[in-house]
Amino acid sequence: MDLRVRGSGPAAPFLGARDLLETERDLALPVDVRIREDPDERTWVGHHDDRHVLNISRQAAASAMARELALHEFAHMARHEEAHPSHTQPIEEVLYMALAGRRVERRKLVHCYQIANHMKDIYADDITLTVGPGEKLLSFLESSLAAAVADRPTPGPDDSRLISPSADPEITAVNAAFALALAERHDLAGEDHRLYDLAHAAESDAPEVDLVGFTRRFRDLAADPDSSTYRRTLLEATRSYVGRAE
Known part of the structure; x- marks a missing residue:
């Protein structure tokens, strides 16, 4: 799973979530994580032909739930790639x-x-x-x-x-x-x-x-x-x- 973290914030939660996902699943497309300043938008995901994008607020990225939030969104990406109904x-x-x-x-x-x-x-x-x-x-x-x-x-x-x-x-x-x-x-x-x-x-x-x-x-x-x-x-x-x- 090709993961790139952009923006001011910790990368560790996203790397940890990637490692957990890879014990059972993998993503064919790369993932761009974009850490944003807006605290009101916790996470939102975009799917493109050549990549997935995870937008996450800096506040959420630094929270105790950051790894779990990232893993949840990576799982949505996996379901999207497998075309789950x-x-x-x-x-x-x-x-x-x-x-x-x-x-x-x-x-x-x-x-x-x-x-x-x-x-x-x-x-x-x-x-x-x-x-x-x-x-x-x-x-x-x-x-x-x-x-x-x-x-x-x-x-x-x-x-x-x-x-x-x-x-x-x-x-x-x-x-x-x-x-x-x-x-x-x-x-x-x-x-x-x-x-x-x-x-x-x-x-x-x-x-x-x-x-x-x-x-x-x-x-x-x-x-x-x-x-x-x-x-x-x-x-x-x-x-x-x-x-x-x-």
Whole structure:
């Protein structure tokens, strides 16, 4: 794997992630890592005919999760190169099929993209959790979910949710399902782990979201689906979310 790190920041996390990936996988194309100054853009990846590009903020590159973040993005690159359906299926095509004839709020449409991204992340982390430990990822999932649950909107006088910049309870419940699914798919946590308590709190805040169902959908994704099977799975997940959220 040809790796080049550009910008002001440590190279060690990316070299360490490369070494872990190469125990099981390799990338045919070179990877350019570009360390950026903008702390608001943690990581984003571009795929080109002759290379992959990983853009990462300097703050993220210097964090305790830097190696794990890099390994996760390298795994996405591996899935892209193998043309895995989760990384080649245009989400817009599925949304058009799933939501035809429906009026959907913009925030719920954004949530549908998040569901698709969670499915992509499951397949990327099937690689990362084969080649690397999962303790940091589990702690990251726990802390992220705890922050979202704590940031839920406060009920108004009529018990309806106030419009606020707080975490949206519906997507927090979906995120909780993703965290549980990943933990269960890779045996990262026992049933007494705090993640389950947090997921229960998220479920209580958004009873219209089928947390158990989404956990099962994410956890039981087929390891190597064909394009038709994956499209159908994503289509069903999208309709399930929108149908319950309306």
